[in-house]
Amino acid sequence: MEKNSIVLNGKKISYIEEGSGHAPTVLLLHGVPESSLLWKKIIPVIVSCGFSVIAPDLPGFGQSDxxxxxxxxxxxxxxxxxxxxxxxxxxxxxxxxxxxxxxxLKWACDFPEKILSLVISNTTISDGYQWHRLAQIWRTPGAGEEIMKRMSDWSQFQSGMKKSIPNVDDETLNDFFQVFRTAESSRVVLELYRSGNLEKVKTYNAKLTQMDQPVTIIWGEKDPYVPFEFALKLQNECLPHAKVHIIPNAGHFIQIEVPNEVNLYIQQHFKNT
Incomplete structure (x- = not known):
């Protein structure tokens, strides 16, 4: 899937843009260690529903500076x-x-007037979340830098990711690897995780409850990083009107692992908004 780029604040930002410029816009935001190619099999379905899609590589990830x-x-x-x-x-x-x-989601809580609807997957801003094991290592000075040296080995990264996502293609995998290539590039991940003080989000659960836009929550039942209970917690505590879909036997990277199932719920969401 072809990427465009702009210069923003003096930095190159790569992004995918598909669909008519006159159609309602959908912004897709990936996570770690991902890029806009996470959405490769999802974007055509959103476009087919009559929307325009913009998916950036977040700074430091994929092809973005x-x-x-x-x-x-x-x-x-x-x-x-x-x-x-x-x-x-x-x-x-x-x-x-x-x-x-x-x-x-934190941004959406601060600018709710800009949000038309939400699709949320395998993520949480709950202060009840406990960081998974790798995240705990990344958050630890010294230990995080040490493990990043090992993650900069392409063959090791490739074999590890293919255990998590057996059907990932090489183009996507290479894009995901960019953030781990060097000690300098991997600082992006360490800095992000070390800034992730979940105490900061206590007030945001209350803000989320004020959002009445359509919401769809999609999760992998076997997500080892953010357990699916957080999908139900998000609905029960913040977004009672959300439609929740737990995909059986799917893990964390559901957009790549089970795109057909994800796209079914994506279609339902965008045909009803």
């Missing part, structure tokens, strides 16, 4: 403001996964 300053949670939220302003996206539908959700 990193920030000059630390890659913190707050800095990525500012990026969403800067990027959507540059792309002239006034109101849009928001689709998020993994860290794209921590960034995007």
């Amino acid at each position: 990193p920030f000059d300053e630390p890659s913190t949670w707050e800095r990525y939220e500012q990026f969403i403001s800067d990027f959507t302003s540059e792309m002239k996206m006034d109101k849009f539908h928001l689709v998020v996964h993994d860290w794209g959700g921590l960034i995007g």
Whole structure:
């Protein structure tokens, strides 16, 4: 899938844009260690529903340049403001996964007037979440840097990811690997995880309850990083009107693992909004 690029705040930002420029816009936000190619098999279905899609590589991921300053949670939220302003996206539908959700949902709570609907997958901004084992290592100074040395080995990264996502293609895998290539590039992940103080989001659950836009929540039943109970928690505590779909035997990277099932719920969402 071909990428475009713009220069934003002096940095190259790569993104995928598909669909008619006159159609309602959908912004897709990926997580770690991903890129816009996470959405490769999802984008055509959204476009077929009559929408225009924009999916950026977040700074430091895929083909986008990193920030000059630390890659913190707050800095990525500012990026969403800067990027959507540059792309002239006034109101849009928001689709998020993994860290794209921590960034995007927090941003949506601060700018609810810009959000037309939400599709949320395998992510949480709950302060009840416990970081998974690898995240805990990344959040630990010294240990995080040490494991990044091993993750910069392409063959090891490739074999590890293919255990998680057996059907991932080489183009996507190579794009995901970009953030791990060097000690400098991998700082993006370490800085982001170390800025992830979930105490910051206590007030955001209350803000989420104020959002009455259509919401669809899609999750893999066997997600080892964000258990599917957080899908139900999100609905029960914040978004009671959300439609929740738990996909059996699917893991974390559902957009690649089980795209047909994800697209079924994506179609339902966008045909009803």
